[in-house]
Amino acid sequence: MRAEVFVGLGYNTKLRFRKKVGVPNFEPTKRDDLDKVVNLVCEYFELDKTKFLGRSRIQKYSVGRMYYGYLSRQLTEENLAQIGRFIGRNHATVVHYVKTIENSITFDSNVVEELETLKQKFYE
Numbered sequence: 001m002r003a004e005v006f007v008g009l010g011y012n013t014k015l016r017f018r019k020k021v022g023v024p025n026f027e028p029t030k031r032d033d034l035d036k037v038v039n040l041v042c043e044y045f046e047l048d049k050t051k052f053l054g055r056s057r058i059q060k061y062s063v064g065r066m067y068y069g070y071l072s073r074q075l076t077e078e079n080l081a082q083i084g085r086f087i088g089r090n091h092a093t094v095v096h097y098v099k100t101i102e103n104s105i106t107f108d109s110n111v112v113e114e115l116e117t118l119k120q121k122f123y124e
Helices: 002-009 013-021 031-044 049-053 059-075 080-086 091-107 109-123
Strands: none
Touching (some): 031 049, 031 080, 049 059, 059 091, 080 091, 091 109
């Protein structure tokens, strides 16, 4: 009922309804693609998904998140904020991930090979 009143007044009905009901506000994204990248990176590097999505600063998880950020930027249409939000980070962290991987590509052929392997698995 209340949503109909908001429509008549020109308010964003979905946002108002979610706030009233208590449903968390989220932007619709292609979460399947981001989830696919997370699962792909976790599987490839043999990472525990809960630690990957958590605050762990262990190197293998940090590096895995960098690959996730770079691949998500390359393979999906999501913006930086959405990519970061999916793993509990902000857009600036994703920018850092992308720059770090781009710098690694210039001097480490293993990074290039790993990225190519992950990209091929993404499209399978």
